[in-house]
Amino acid sequence: xxxVLLGAMQPGFSPPCPADREKDPEYWxxxxxxxxxxxxxxxxxxxxxxxxxxxxxxxxxxxxxVTAARILKGQLQNHKGEESLLEMDKFPYxxxxxxxxxxxxxxxxxxxxxxxxxxxxxNEGTVGVSxxxxxxxxxxxxxxEVTSILRWAKDGGxxxxxxxxxxxxxxxxxxxxxxxxxxxxxxxGEMPPDALEGGCKDIARQLVENIPDIEVIxxxxxxxxxxxxxxxVEYPHEDKHRGTRLDRRDxxxxxHDAKPPGKVAKYVWHRRDLLALNLSRVDFLLGE
Numbered sequence: 001x002x003x004v005l006l007g008a009m010q011p012g013f014s015p016p017c018p019a020d021r022e023k024d025p026e027y028w029x030x031x032x033x034x035x036x037x038x039x040x041x042x043x044x045x046x047x048x049x050x051x052x053x054x055x056x057x058x059x060x061x062x063x064x065x066v067t068a069a070r071i072l073k074g075q076l077q078n079h080k081g082e083e084s085l086l087e088m089d090k091f092p093y094x095x096x097x098x099x100x101x102x103x104x105x106x107x108x109x110x111x112x113x114x115x116x117x118x119x120x121x122x123n124e125g126t127v128g129v130s131x132x133x134x135x136x137x138x139x140x141x142x143x144x145e146v147t148s149i150l151r152w153a154k155d156g157g158x159x160x161x162x163x164x165x166x167x168x169x170x171x172x173x174x175x176x177x178x179x180x181x182x183x184x185x186x187x188x189g190e191m192p193p194d195a196l197e198g199g200c201k202d203i204a205r206q207l208v209e210n211i212p213d214i215e216v217i218x219x220x221x222x223x224x225x226x227x228x229x230x231x232x233v234e235y236p237h238e239d240k241h242r243g244t245r246l247d248r249r250d251x252x253x254x255x256h257d258a259k260p261p262g263k264v265a266k267y268v269w270h271r272r273d274l275l276a277l278n279l280s281r282v283d284f285l286l287g288e
Contacts, residue, residue, distance in 0.1 A: 019102075019131075022102045022121065022131045023102075023130055023131045023132040024130070024132075025119075025120040025130050025146050028115075028119060028120045028121055029119055029120070032119055053153070055116075055117075055149070057113075057116065057172060059109055059166070059172050060109075062099075063096075066086065066088075069086060070082070070084050070085070070086050070089070071084065073086065099112050099115075100121070101121065101122065101123055101124040102121050102122060102123055102131040103123045103124055103131070104123075104124040107124065108124050108125060108171065108183070109170070109171040109172045109183070110122070110124070110125050110126055110127040110171035110172075110175070110183035111123060111124050111125070111126060111127075113127065113171055113172040113173075113174075113175035114126070114127055114128055114129070114146065114175045116175070117148040117149055117150065117175045117176050118146040118147060118148045118149075118175060119146075119149075120146045122146075123135060125182060125183050125184075126180065126181055126182070126183070127171055127174050127175050127178055127179070127180050127183050127203075128145060128146060128148065128174070128175050128177070128178045128179040128180060129141055129144045129145055129146060129179050129180070129181065130144045130145075130146055132144040133181050134181065135181060135182055136181060136182050136192070136195075137181055138181050138194065138195040138198035138199070138200040139198050140181060141179060141180070141181050141200060144179075145179040146179075148175060148176045148177065149176075150162070150176040150177060150211065150214070151176075151177070151211060154211060154213065154214070159215045159216075160211075160214055160215060160216075161214065161215055161216030161217065161218075162176055162177075162214065162216070162217050162218070162219065163216065163218045163219065164218070164219040164220075165219070165220075166219060166220060166221075167186065167219060167220045167221030167224070168207060168217055168218075168219035168220065168221050168288065169186045169187075169203040169204050169207060169221045169224055170183075170219075170221070171183040173219065174203050174206075174207070177206060177207055177210050177211050177214070178203045178206040178207065178210065179206070179210075180200070180201075180202075180203055180206070181195070181200065182195075183203075185200070185202050185203055186202060186203050186204055186221065186224040186244070187202045187203075187204050187205075187223075187224040187225075187244045187245050187246075188202045188205070188245060188246045188247050189202075189224075189228055189244035189245055189246050190202070190244070202224075203224075204221070204224040204225055204245075204251055205249075205251065207251075208251050208254050208255045208258065209254075209258075212255075212258040212259075213259075213284070214284075215283070215284055215285065216284075216285050217285070217286045217287070217288075218285070218286075218287040218288075219287075219288060220288060221288060222241075222269065222288040223241055223242060223243050223244050224243075224244055224245070224251075225243075225245070225250070225251040225252050225288065226243030226244075226245060226250060226251070226252070227243045227245050227247075227248040227249065227250065228242070228243055228244055228245055228246055228248070229242050229243060230242060230243035233269055234269060234270070252267050252286065252288075255267070255286055259283070259284055263283040263284060264281060264282050264283045264284070265282075265283065265284040265285075265286070266282050266284070266285055266286070267286045267287070267288075268285070268286075268287045269287065269288060274287055
């Protein structure tokens with residue numbers, strides 16, 4: 001097959017290459033809007049405005065993983081398995097989404113979470129930033145931050161929350177609030193000297209500072225919130241659970257101190273403490 005391009009160009013003019021376009025967040029937002037308009041032209045969809053929205057994300061849950069889960073469910077019920085149905089199979093609408101990073105065909109959680117939550121595709125290993133940021137390069141971050149649906153909801157007067165079975169600083173949930181050239185910068189203890197000197201913030205610090213009025217935060221990763229070598233409340237004798245922060249800050253206390261006067265903020269680390277709360281009297285909840 002051959003492609004013939006006909007046209008006229010001004011001397012010295014060169015069109016932007018795809019890689020340059022992909023560094024611009026508006027390129028992805030425009031593409032998304034056109035996709036939505038095309039879908040609306042094809043069929044009559046519900047265009048009512050939802051009052052509340054919950055996004056469930058199974059990290060790495062592609063078609064093959066869903067198929068395996070469906071078969072396992074059926075086999076656990078003493079059937080062959082393939083004929084089984086998951087609850088999501090009963091939904092009235094279903095869609096497929098392409099997942100890739102701008103610099104990787106097989107994507108990672110950081111770049112895909114940025115696409116999922118911020119609507120902008122990014123480079124592998126970077127979170128909450130455009131494709132103009134190079135992994136590990138702190139000095140490429142400034143001005144390339146992209147905001148998420150959590151920020152948009154908060155700006156719209158909604159209550160928001162993050163609940164995860166992994167670390168709250170993990171790549172997938174952190175795309176909701178953080179902007180980092182490296183998904184692994186959980187605390188300043190995981191950051192290289194040049195990134196610290198360049199003024200980049202670790203992800204745990206951004207959790208507390210970037211959007212301080214997130215109403216609910218539940219997940220793991222407690223050690224990234226506490227000073228280096230601080231004993232863990234649940235596993236006091238296990239070194240791997242000790243605090244990692246070089247700045248010696250207690251970010252749980254910082255989270256609490258940042259709340260407005262008159263508001264009730266509660267921190268829990270155990271299920272029993274969570275169940276004991278009267279949630280109607282709690283304005284902010286952090287559980288790790």
